[in-house]
């Protein structure tokens with residue numbers, strides 16, 4: 001009796017073929033969007049041995065990168081230089097290159113407009129690449145977004161030219177989780193979460209990232225991977241809000257917030273240290289949780305209460321910090337109106353050059369609206385023109401510090417010699433407890 005012929009699953013075959021190509025270093029990669037996320041992963045893929053092409057709409061950026069100039073803030077220069085030197089990393093503005101790619105990554109911006117997710121760039125990228133995709137291509141979305149985007153928004157665009165995701169096209173989501181300015185956790189050291197449309201999609205995506213990072217963590221769906229990313233950043237938002245509100249309670253009760261946090265942090269389990277500050281910034285923690293709150297209200301009509309409350313608390317921190325600075329001046333008989341205030345550090349966190357959503361600038365906006373005369377220094381920022389605050393950087397000198405009624409340390413970059421600055425200041429308001437000198441008569445800590 002003839003044996004029944006084994007039915008083969010075409011998607012399984014495509015996935016196996018792709019995994020073999022990835023492992024043999026013959027797979028080719030294109031990365032749509034050459035911002036911080038896209039350029040980092042493109043460089044990592046090229047360094048790992050895969051021929052990689054970065055695609056961006058911005059012709060100037062493409063021209064600079066093509067000539068070996070790393071022009072994207074925050075990208076690891078060493079990674080870029082190493083990758084570029086291999087000759088495997090190229091750049092173009094033409095999305096047609098995806099027709100020659102085995103793996104296509106989409107790393108385009110997903111901003112909020114009026115607190116609503118704006119997926120126009122994902123839609124634009126999906127529409128641009130859809131027509132060129134060949135059978136067996138693996139498409140992975142890396143942009144941060146709400147659960148369902150890969151399947152409900154990107155998938156139809158990719159399928160509009162006849163391909164079928166999960167059959168002749170492999171589709172997955174994998175969030176970028178890298179922490180700008182964090183040299184302890186480089187690209188390879190941050191585990192990758194991957195979730196595919198089918199198990200074959202997940203397997204192919206896991207094989208791809210397995211070449212770039214030490215640990216890959218597969219999950220059962222694109223939606224689980226999308227939500228995992230939002231959970232991580234929402235967790236930070238909520239815990240930062242908790243210590244920000246604790247700091248206000250401590251100030252009212254005359255308790256030292258930092259002593260309390262130090263004490264709680266001695267617990268070896270069940271507690272993770274978060275620290276208060278003038279507010280959350282950057283374009284991840286303040287924004288990403290809004291995808292969740294927006295989706296919850298859209299799909300169920302219910303607010304995601306804890307997250308909305310956390311956002312409110314954090315949003316009030318710049319004005320709270322400004323009021324605390326006003327109180328400190330007041331205690332010394334100085335009116336905020338007309339006072340000379342020198343702000344140190346205006347980026348959203350230490351040792352990065354990013355001022356997006358920076359709470360420090362919002363603190364300055366409050367102080368400026370009350371009539372303070374502001375000046376600022378930041379090693380990474382030459383001028384500010386935001387929230388009505390328009391300033392050029394001053395040179396940080398002893399005279400400048402001594403001339404100020406108060407120095408406001410908002411973002412403690414590593415280059416600041418805090419002992420020296422504290423010695424020159426008549427009043428140092430330390431919004432991050434960077435000096436650790438809460439008992440000093442001329443230092444006030446948030």
Ligand SMILES: NC(=O)c1ccc[n+]([C@@H]2O[C@H](COP(=O)([O-])OP(=O)(O)OC[C@H]3O[C@@H](n4cnc5c(N)ncnc54)[C@H](O)[C@@H]3O)[C@@H](O)[C@H]2O)c1
Pocket residue numbers: 032033034035036037038055056057058061107108109110121124125128142143144145176177178180283284
């Ligand atoms: N920067 C971070 O720290 C970080 C971390 C994790 C996740 N993310 C997420 O990753 C995504 C990308 O972030 P980013 O910081 O790299 O963005 P970015 O704004 O720095 O860069 C995006 C790039 O995409 C290009 N682009 C937009 N539409 C395009 C298209 N259709 N075709 C080709 N290029 C296109 C833009 O010209 C720009 O150069 C966002 O969803 C962001 O939320 C960012």
